[in-house]
Structures are given as structure tokens and as C-alpha cells.
Amino acid sequence: MxxxxxxxxxxxxxxxxxxxxxxxxxxxxxxxxxxxxxxxxxxxxxxxxxxxxxxxxxxxxxxxxxxxxxxxxxxxxxxxxxxxxxxxxxxxxxxxxxxxxxxxxxxxxxxxxxxxxxxxxxxxxxxxxxxxxxxxxxxxxxxxxxxxxxxxxxxxxxxxxxxxxxxxxxxxxxxxxxxxxxxxDAPGFATSRLGICLGNEAMRMLEEGVASASDIDQAMKLGYGHPMGPLALSDLVGLDVRMNITEGLFAELGTDGFRAPRLLKRLVTLGDVGQKSGRGFYVWENGETVGENPATRR
Ligand SMILES: NC(=O)c1ccc[n+]([C@@H]2O[C@H](COP(=O)([O-])OP(=O)(O)OC[C@H]3O[C@@H](n4cnc5c(N)ncnc54)[C@H](O)[C@@H]3O)[C@@H](O)[C@H]2O)c1
Missing domain, CATH: 3.40.50.720 (NAD(P)-binding Rossmann-like Domain)
Incomplete structure (x- = not known):
């Protein structure tokens, strides 16, 4: 070979x-x-x-x-x-x-x-x-x-x-x-299938006002030992990329967890697609978060 x-x-x-x-x-x-x-x-x-x-x-x-x-x-x-x-x-x-x-x-x-x-x-x-x-x-x-x-x-x-x-x-x-x-070869393989589910639920929790973005992320970091919270991770990946993935998984798997959260759709429509655009769930400067994005609030 x-x-x-x-x-x-x-x-x-x-x-x-x-x-x-x-x-x-x-x-x-x-x-x-x-x-x-x-x-x-x-x-x-x-x-x-x-x-x-x-x-x-x-x-x-x-x-x-x-x-x-x-x-x-x-x-x-x-x-x-x-x-x-x-x-x-x-x-x-x-x-x-x-x-x-x-x-x-x-x-x-x-x-x-x-x-x-x-x-x-x-x-x-x-x-x-x-x-x-x-x-x-x-x-x-x-x-x-x-x-x-x-x-x-x-x-x-x-x-x-x-x-x-x-x-x-x-x-x-x-x-x-x-x-x-x-x-x-199964939709979302091992990583995306689990990661997207967690990220989508974090977005729905933020939408419902369960806690702030940084408190939801801290919950997973300090409570579950994740190196990064699911909302900051979504910002790093790119919210447009995440939306494409979750829409594909919803079409394939049909379970509610993969339905694109309304907040995700709203941010993508606004062009707030995460770290690469300077705004997603957080506001980003030089690779660091400097606060939460006011556009995530109703
Ligand atoms: N962003 C992540 O964290 C991440 C992680 C793992 C896997 N992925 C996967 O990797 C892939 C790329 O994601 P990304 O985040 O790098 O996307 P991206 O939008 O940052 O980059 C995609 C690039 O492809 C270029 N492109 C589009 N069509 C092309 C073509 N026909 N020929 C040549 N270039 C073309 C675009 O100009 C763009 O620069 C996707 O399948 C995504 O699901 C992304």
C-alpha cells in the first residue's frame, strides 16, 4: 500500500x-x-x-x-x-x-x-x-x-x-x-450525537431562563468535570455549523433532543455565530469571553 x-x-x-x-x-x-x-x-x-x-x-x-x-x-x-x-x-x-x-x-x-x-x-x-x-x-x-x-x-x-x-x-x-x-456509520457517530444533545438542551435552558449562560457552563465544568461548558463550546465550533449538524440529526433520528432550539436559530439569523463572528452566546475578544451576548435575552 x-x-x-x-x-x-x-x-x-x-x-x-x-x-x-x-x-x-x-x-x-x-x-x-x-x-x-x-x-x-x-x-x-x-x-x-x-x-x-x-x-x-x-x-x-x-x-x-x-x-x-x-x-x-x-x-x-x-x-x-x-x-x-x-x-x-x-x-x-x-x-x-x-x-x-x-x-x-x-x-x-x-x-x-x-x-x-x-x-x-x-x-x-x-x-x-x-x-x-x-x-x-x-x-x-x-x-x-x-x-x-x-x-x-x-x-x-x-x-x-x-x-x-x-x-x-x-x-x-x-x-x-x-x-x-x-x-x-451512524448519524452523529459517537461524539456529535451526544455533544449536540447536551448543547441543544443547554440552549433551551438558557431560553427558558433556568440560569445564565455562564452558570449553565459552570454547572458542566465544575459539576461534571467538562473542560468547557456546552454553550462556550458551541460558540467555539460555530453556531451555523451546529445548526447544520442538529438539523441533519433531527432529519435522520427524529428525536426531539435534536430539534434546533429557537435561540440557536435566532442567533444564526442575526449573524452571531460564535467566536468567529465575535458574538454567540458570549461576546468574544482575542479568543476569550468578555461577557454574555445581550441578544440571547428576550
Ligand atoms: N467547527 C468545528 O468545531 C468542527 C469540528 C469537527 C468537524 N467539523 C466539520 O468540519 C467541516 C467544516 O467545518 P468548519 O467549521 O471548518 O467550516 P467553515 O465554514 O469554517 O469552513 C468551511 C470552508 O469550506 C469552504 N468551501 C465551501 N465549499 C467548498 C468547495 N466546494 N471547495 C473548497 N472549499 C469550499 C468555505 O469557503 C469555507 O472556508 C464540517 O463538515 C463540520 O461539520 C467542524
């Missing part, structure tokens, strides 16, 4: 830039692709910032930072980048029809023996794989935010994923320094 020397990450947003960073740090020549060159450049700048921070904190040698930086480039020419890639990791928005189109296009140009992966949080890997002529080479590689700090890699085995592809995914997780879990 061909070793993984070159990779393309498609989608240079919250997840894509972080995934590109960990691939480059693991010695893989990586191209970060987006439809928008400004997003590609912003993604590359965020990687540089993370790597510099690693050096400042003495977690990374300057030579390792420079080598990782040299292995990373940006592009808007997806087909050209994929034509010589051993690995695709797709990190575009959580829309099945967009992902299926991307995998059909990738299948047409990628070399035989390449590994095709999606970072989807909740969508069916089998359905994505079926948009290609090589469903056995397709697997879910679900990373967590921020990618360079979070240990978990949730590997999702589609019904058509071959044992060799699964093994390749597990070997890649080890190479990236991640701890892998393997989950069968």
Missing part, C-alpha cells in the same frame, strides 16, 4: 487550517485548498500563528516549525492539487450534496490507491463514499477543534470501507499523534 507523502485539505476554515497544520507537522507535504483565495491565505496565516505560539511556549523547536511551514502551501486549484495527492481530507460545510459533489470530482482526478476522507461531524460516510467509484477507499476522519491540541480522532467506518482503508486511517492517527476511536 502506498505511503502517505502528499495530502490535500479542502476547505480552509475553522477545521481545514488545523488539519493541514497537523499533517504538515507529521512530515506530509500538504496543500490547503478553498474556493476563496482570501480564506486560503487566512488559513495559512492561522497555521503560522499557531506554530509561532508553539515555539513561544517551548512546545515546538524553531526547526520543526520551519519544516512544517515549508511543507504547507495554499491553492484554489483543487483538481490540480488532487491529481498527485495520496490523501484527501474534506472539511467544507456540513451539506451532503456539497460533499458528494466534491467526492465525485476528487474521484475523477485522484491517483489509484489514494485515501479519501471526510471530516464530517455527522453525515453518512457510506452516502459520501457512494458518490465515488471507489467507496472502499473512503473513510471518516473526524478531528476536533482546535485540531493541533485535541487528542481525539474519531474514525468512521462506512459500510463499504475496506479493512485496509481502516488500517491506513488508524496508522495515520498514530502518525499524527492522535488517539483514535473507531465508530460505525
Amino acid at each position: 502506498k505511503s502517505i507523502d502528499t495530502a490535500v485539505v479542502v476547505g480552509a476554515g475553522t477545521m481545514g487550517h488545523g488539519i493541514a497544520q497537523v499533517l504538515a507537522m507529521a512530515g506530509i507535504a500538504t496543500t490547503l485548498v478553498d474556493v476563496d483565495d482570501a480564506v486560503v491565505q487566512r488559513g495559512l496565516a492561522r497555521v503560522k500563528e499557531n506554530l509561532d505560539k508553539g515555539v513561544d511556549k517551548k512546545k515546538l523547536e524553531p526547526a520543526a516549525r520551519d519544516a512544517a511551514g515549508a511543507r504547507l502551501r495554499g491553492s484554489t486549484a483543487m483538481a490540480e492539487a488532487l491529481a498527485t495527492a495520496d490523501l484527501l481530507i474534506e472539511a467544507i460545510p456540513e451539506r451532503m450534496e456539497w460533499k458528494r459533489k466534491l467526492f465525485t470530482d476528487a474521484d475523477a482526478v485522484m491517483p489509484a490507491g489514494a485515501l479519501l476522507a471526510s471530516n464530517t461531524s455527522s453525515l453518512s460516510i457510506t452516502a459520501i463514499a457512494r458518490s465515488t467509484k471507489r467507496p472502499e477507499d473512503v473513510v471518516g476522519l473526524h478531528f476536533f477543534n482546535p485540531v493541533h491540541l485535541m487528542k481525539l480522532l474519531e474514525i468512521v467506518k462506512g459500510t463499504l470501507t475496506s479493512p485496509a482503508t481502516l488500517q491506513r486511517a488508524q496508522d495515520l492517527a498514530t502518525r499524527l499523534g492522535k488517539t483514535a476511536i473507531v465508530v460505525n
Whole structure:
């Protein structure tokens, strides 16, 4: 089986830039692709910032930072980048029809023996794989935010994923320094299905006035030992991303817990989509919360 020397990450947003960073740090020549060159450049700048921070904190040698930086480039020419890639990791928005189109296009140009992966949080890997002529080479590689700090890699085995592809995914997780879990292809897998339920209920509690956002978050942090409360975590993920996921899970699973909370819909309509827009359940400045968003109150 061909070793993984070159990779393309498609989608240079919250997840894509972080995934590109960990691939480059693991010695893989990586191209970060987006439809928008400004997003590609912003993604590359965020990687540089993370790597510099690693050096400042003495977690990374300057030579390792420079080598990782040299292995990373940006592009808007997806087909050209994929034509010589051993690995695709797709990190575009959580829309099945967009992902299926991307995998059909990738299948047409990628070399035989390449590994095709999606970072989807909740969508069916089998359905994505079926948009290609090589469903056995397709697997879910679900990373967590921020990618360079979070240990978990949730590997999702589609019904058509071959044992060799699964093994390749597990070997890649080890190479990236991640701890892998393997989950069968079910809506929301192991992580999103539980995490979204908790987040949605926290939003409904805030809507009902049970407690403030920070007290709801403290309840889970101090009472249950979660490193971050569900509302702050939703802000970090992006409320638009969360809404796409919960709408998909509600359509698939039909249980009330996944019905999108009214407050979530309201904030997304206002454009208050979390840390990336400066406002979500909280107001954010320089990566820190500086108060609760008044728009969450009636
Ligand atoms: N945000 C999180 O914390 C998180 C965590 C785990 C998994 N995910 C999943 O990762 C995926 C990406 O989420 P995100 O938060 O990074 O989204 P995002 O909106 O931050 O970034 C998506 C990027 O994809 C680009 N894009 C859209 N269509 C494209 C195309 N056809 N070709 C190339 N680029 C295209 C957009 O321009 C955008 O920059 C989703 O499936 C999401 O569910 C997100």
C-alpha cells in the first residue's frame, strides 16, 4: 500500500487550517485548498500563528516549525492539487450534496490507491463514499477543534470501507499523534450525537431562563468535570455549523433532543455565530469571553 507523502485539505476554515497544520507537522507535504483565495491565505496565516505560539511556549523547536511551514502551501486549484495527492481530507460545510459533489470530482482526478476522507461531524460516510467509484477507499476522519491540541480522532467506518482503508486511517492517527476511536456509520457517530444533545438542551435552558449562560457552563465544568461548558463550546465550533449538524440529526433520528432550539436559530439569523463572528452566546475578544451576548435575552 502506498505511503502517505502528499495530502490535500479542502476547505480552509475553522477545521481545514488545523488539519493541514497537523499533517504538515507529521512530515506530509500538504496543500490547503478553498474556493476563496482570501480564506486560503487566512488559513495559512492561522497555521503560522499557531506554530509561532508553539515555539513561544517551548512546545515546538524553531526547526520543526520551519519544516512544517515549508511543507504547507495554499491553492484554489483543487483538481490540480488532487491529481498527485495520496490523501484527501474534506472539511467544507456540513451539506451532503456539497460533499458528494466534491467526492465525485476528487474521484475523477485522484491517483489509484489514494485515501479519501471526510471530516464530517455527522453525515453518512457510506452516502459520501457512494458518490465515488471507489467507496472502499473512503473513510471518516473526524478531528476536533482546535485540531493541533485535541487528542481525539474519531474514525468512521462506512459500510463499504475496506479493512485496509481502516488500517491506513488508524496508522495515520498514530502518525499524527492522535488517539483514535473507531465508530460505525451512524448519524452523529459517537461524539456529535451526544455533544449536540447536551448543547441543544443547554440552549433551551438558557431560553427558558433556568440560569445564565455562564452558570449553565459552570454547572458542566465544575459539576461534571467538562473542560468547557456546552454553550462556550458551541460558540467555539460555530453556531451555523451546529445548526447544520442538529438539523441533519433531527432529519435522520427524529428525536426531539435534536430539534434546533429557537435561540440557536435566532442567533444564526442575526449573524452571531460564535467566536468567529465575535458574538454567540458570549461576546468574544482575542479568543476569550468578555461577557454574555445581550441578544440571547428576550
Ligand atoms: N467547527 C468545528 O468545531 C468542527 C469540528 C469537527 C468537524 N467539523 C466539520 O468540519 C467541516 C467544516 O467545518 P468548519 O467549521 O471548518 O467550516 P467553515 O465554514 O469554517 O469552513 C468551511 C470552508 O469550506 C469552504 N468551501 C465551501 N465549499 C467548498 C468547495 N466546494 N471547495 C473548497 N472549499 C469550499 C468555505 O469557503 C469555507 O472556508 C464540517 O463538515 C463540520 O461539520 C467542524
